[in-house]
Amino acid sequence: MAKTVSLVVGEGDVVKSLQQLLKNMLDKKLVEAVMVPLELPSKEGVVQGLVTRSVALNAASPLAPVLPVNTANILSKMTRLASSEKKVAVVARSCELRALVELVKLRQANLENLVLIGIDCFGAFSVSDYKEFAKKNASATQEFLKTIKDGKSDDARLREACQCCEYPYPLKSDITIGLIGVDFSKEVLLIANNPLGEEILGGLGLPAGGSAEARDASLKKVVADKQRKRDELFELTQKECHGLENLGVIFSPCIGCHNCRDMCPICYCKECVFDSDTFSFAADKYIGWAEKKGAIRMPTDTLLFHVIRLNHMVASCVGCGLCQDACPNNVPVFRIFRFVGSKVQPTFDYVPGRDVEEQLPLTTYKEDELQKVGYE
């Protein structure tokens, strides 16, 4: 059974207690840096920050309901060429850690010397919604935490990806900050998932925690509720995004800016095929195609771009939803990608981000699988 310790929450302020926890990790030299969301001085935004002095952790805001960038993208940039020589604690959400695991498998990130601290996640608003929310509320996070009931928030402002996320808990982390099914105005449950987690938590000198049973039971209910919402969304997607005619409507506002790809943690190619000249042709070619159909949409390949992106990354799609946040014209990219992922991933019994040791579906094979292919 995983070892737990208890973080007593003083004055009912869980954020302050978590700040103190991270400060202790730095001060006791258990880690040399902390990557954690920090509240910007404007108080209207929260971004990821890399902290080396514990006083800066007064701005730490790990529970703020906003997800500007997937931390996996940041860590990939930092560790792709060489792993960190100093120990870095990374406080991140489930979708970020799952994306990180996928990037490790894609050889785009390195976990060495990272201490992954996964938080139980109540979801996030879009950056602009968070800004509005923070403008109206002096302590936005506290206001948001008040909406938590039975381990989840039903705030309608939650991003679509968060509303139907069936992994509100970290699938892979060294330490889990247990908040679901826990009265976090009094106590937070810290769970060590492996020897590294035990070592760090052991070094903090905190009292032993209770059992994680209550959390597990509460998680079960939250997950069931999220799965129900997910299935409703799938049903809607199946109806609205099926067939050429519907897809034509769905993607009509797509301007080919490729923001969805740029914000996707899985799309890592240094040169995307759509930034290359692979699908560029001389004028006469385009005119030839136009002559065949009477007209062609320019620039070409609007739907093809999304199909090819699906083809390249959907087996690893963790459903963080940042693609949809990044779309300037509200194309429901997340919905489509998550839905297609739900069809592709089970074919290979694959859950992205579950385990670093699991092989990527498209880099391996079994001789005796998919026997129908080639004969149907």
Next chain:
Amino acid sequence: MSENSRFEPTIVGYFCNWCTYAGADLAGSSRLQYPHNVRGIRVMCSSSVDPMYLAKALFGGADGVILCGCEPGDCHYISGNYKARRRMVVLKTILETLGLEGDRLWMRWIGAPDGPKFAKTMNEFTELIREKGPNPLGRAWNV
């Protein structure tokens, strides 16, 4: 198209150099007939074709696309066809989930001595696509 003329589909075939392409050669030198609708492209391995090229052919208006490799267990590069098989399943699942007629996409295993199988497969596929009619993607200008 006049009433009497039947629909002649455009079919793009990606044929593995070591098995299917040799099978196609054999079909030819054995004087086996197969439809001229199939435009064959020789590739080094079924797994050397990124599925995006299959998608590109379909989106470019090809009425059918067929990827052919060595029989399972016979790959010149040991495991290329097994990997291609997985990729094919992904692409087909994507197309079918989006309602984009994934059945216009075929994968077949045809070995070097399988000249008759090559001719038969191309006849079957062409007939199937002819019955299905033109690829709607070839008509839609707006996607």
